[in-house]
Amino acid sequence: MVKVLVPSGALGLGYDPVALKRGIAANPDLIAIDGGSTDSGPFYLGEGVSKYARASTKKEWAGLIVARQAAGVPLVIGTAGTCGAGRAVDWLVDITDEILRETGTSARVAVLKSDQSARHLKASLAQGHITPLQPAPDISEALLDACSNIVALAGAEQINAALDTGADIVIAGRTTDTAIIAALPLARGCHAGAAWHGAKIGECGALCATNPQSGVIMLEFDAEGFTVTPLADGAYASPHTVSAHMLYENSDPFLLYEPGGHLDVTDARYTALDERRVRVEGSRWVPSDRYTVKLEGARIAGYQTILMALIRDPRYVAASDHWCADVSEKCSQKVSDRLALAPDAFHIELRQIGKNATLGALETAIGDPVELGILAIITADTQDIAVEIGKLLNPYLLHHPLTSGEEQPSFAFPFSPPEIDRGPLWEFCLNHVLTLQDPMDGFDLQVLELGLD
Amino acid sequence: MTDRVSDIVQKVRSKNAGPFWVTLDLFCGSAPAFERITRGLSDEKIASLLGLESGALKRFELPDLHVLKFSAPRPAVQGIREDRDMHGAGWAVLIAELEID
Numbered sequence: 001m002v003k004v005l006v007p008s009g010a011l012g013l014g015y016d017p018v019a020l021k022r023g024i025a026a027n028p029d030l031i032a033i034d035g036g037s038t039d040s041g042p043f044y045l046g047e048g049v050s051k052y053a054r055a056s057t058k059k060e061w062a063g064l065i066v067a068r069q070a071a072g073v074p075l076v077i078g079t080a081g082t083c084g085a086g087r088a089v090d091w092l093v094d095i096t097d098e099i100l101r102e103t104g105t106s107a108r109v110a111v112l113k114s115d116q117s118a119r120h121l122k123a124s125l126a127q128g129h130i131t132p133l134q135p136a137p138d139i140s141e142a143l144l145d146a147c148s149n150i151v152a153l154a155g156a157e158q159i160n161a162a163l164d165t166g167a168d169i170v171i172a173g174r175t176t177d178t179a180i181i182a183a184l185p186l187a188r189g190c191h192a193g194a195a196w197h198g199a200k201i202g203e204c205g206a207l208c209a210t211n212p213q214s215g216v217i218m219l220e221f222d223a224e225g226f227t228v229t230p231l232a233d234g235a236y237a238s239p240h241t242v243s244a245h246m247l248y249e250n251s252d253p254f255l256l257y258e259p260g261g262h263l264d265v266t267d268a269r270y271t272a273l274d275e276r277r278v279r280v281e282g283s284r285w286v287p288s289d290r291y292t293v294k295l296e297g298a299r300i301a302g303y304q305t306i307l308m309a310l311i312r313d314p315r316y317v318a319a320s321d322h323w324c325a326d327v328s329e330k331c332s333q334k335v336s337d338r339l340a341l342a343p344d345a346f347h348i349e350l351r352q353i354g355k356n357a358t359l360g361a362l363e364t365a366i367g368d369p370v371e372l373g374i375l376a377i378i379t380a381d382t383q384d385i386a387v388e389i390g391k392l393l394n395p396y397l398l399h400h401p402l403t404s405g406e407e408q409p410s411f412a413f414p415f416s417p418p419e420i421d422r423g424p425l426w427e428f429c430l431n432h433v434l435t436l437q438d439p440m441d442g443f444d445l446q447v448l449e450l451g452l453d
Numbered sequence: 454m455t456d457r458v459s460d461i462v463q464k465v466r467s468k469n470a471g472p473f474w475v476t477l478d479l480f481c482g483s484a485p486a487f488e489r490i491t492r493g494l495s496d497e498k499i500a501s502l503l504g505l506e507s508g509a510l511k512r513f514e515l516p517d518l519h520v521l522k523f524s525a526p527r528p529a530v531q532g533i534r535e536d537r538d539m540h541g542a543g544w545a546v547l548i549a550e551l552e553i554d
Contacts, residue, residue, distance in 0.1 A: 039469055240518065247476070254513075301534065428472040
């Protein structure tokens with residue numbers, strides 16, 4: 001049997017320290033936690049930075065390092081620093097070294113990097129080793145060159161290679177959410193379907209149970225299935241909460257594709273062992289012919305400047321569609337005149353907050369707002385051009401009248417200056433898989449001695 | 454008689470399923486609610502509300518969980534200029550406010 005302790009759905013979200021202690025007392029074989037996701041958008045991969053505050057990350061990671069020392073088992077984090085790019089991995093390695101020094105200890109740390117070089121990927125593309133998923137942007141050598149960071153999602157094989165170094169701590173770049181949990185049970189010969197299914201159920205911590213914010217759960221894997229046990233007071237897993245977790249952030253609730261195959265839970269059976277624990281058997285792992293890893297890449301698609309104006313005058317609120325269209329048209333004309341830009345070289349959008357900002361043309365509810373926020377979003381090829389367009393837009397947002405005859409109106413600006421540079425507009429531009437001959441191809445594994453010498 | 458979806462189900466949730474997909478889960482809470490929701494929400498109805506071709510939708514009926522699930526490629530990939538909703542949260546409200554027979 002292999003026991004994996006999962007402290008929470010992501011490092012930075014917090015965990016229940018009492019439940020963590022309970023988990024350590026139950027003698028886990030491994031502590032595994034996810035460090036990221038694409039869910040917060042392309043900026044993090046683009047820049048190679050973390051979403052969470054360094055202070056939160058350090059405090060929570062320090063708690064897990066102490067727990068690891070008490071348990072005497074490896075601690076593994078996947079997708080370190082939100083995006084799992086090399087720069088974010090290095091950030092967590094630095095934090096780890098700092099924690100170890102401050103606590104007067106040391107540790108053997110395996111660092112697995114998932115970064116892929118454009119040069120290697122261009123060769124793989126030419127050899128037909130990169131295959132699009134559905135839906136995928138068009139891929140080309142130029143696209144690969146345009147990405148600031150490209151990562152491949154490591155699977156269980158790469159995590160096991162890191163664990164095989166005998167490391168106390170594994171800090172991994174981009175991995176699948178499940179690989180860090182499934183790896184050890186697979187290496188120890190547990191049921192493969194159960195290893196991946198349990199990993200999927202457990203990857204968000206206690207989200208598969210009641211009291212989801214408590215975080216901490218234990219997964220026990222064996223030759224036939226797995227058992228999930230939430231560890232916080234007031235947290236209960238039931239067949240319903242566990243099976244429902246297959247729906248979460250998953251486009252298909254029965255299938256999950258991983259490097260080297262896929263999980264099929266169509267025939268899984270969920271049984272309540274008692275009021276807290278659920279037993280699952282019957283999940284299947286279906287190996288694939290090829291070993292593939294998914295690629296993620298981010299590139300800059302432009303630069304943005306935003307402005308916000310607030311409209312409170314009822315006449316203007318009532319006529320906001322007309323007013324916004326008129327401002328956009330007149331300002332676009334001015335941009336063409338003053339900056340000699342072609343119409344497709346810039347984009348001005350006035351988004352009406354309080355009317356249909358969330359859903360745009362899909363909005364079905366017609367409200368009667370007392371005021372509207374006009375969020376102007378300018379996109380251009382450079383930041384300098386974007387802010388210059390912002391300055392051309394500024395007088396319209398402040399004073400543009402509904403009709404030419406009326407007295408000049410003024411609208412509320414919350415800031416001076418109203419132009420706010422948002423920096424690059426990042427976009428995810430790969431939804432492809434890369435076929436590897438050997439799972440370690442393209443992954444870099446180093447072992448470091450961190451902390452006190 | 455018509456009712457809002459939100460008056461029939463326990464919860465409607467929409468989330469990204471990776472940057473290129475969005476997924477919508479309707480937790481009906483009981484067999485009768487599940488029956489009514491699966492009958493009342495055709496692929497065509499959901500697709501037209503979300504501005505998609507109905508062929509683009511994947512539909513899953515999970516009677517044991519009383520859950521109806523739809524997944525679709527995001528009309529705007531997460532985070533691009535045209536995307537208004539980084540986490541795909543807004544679709545849930547649109548569906549919850551829909552009236553069905």
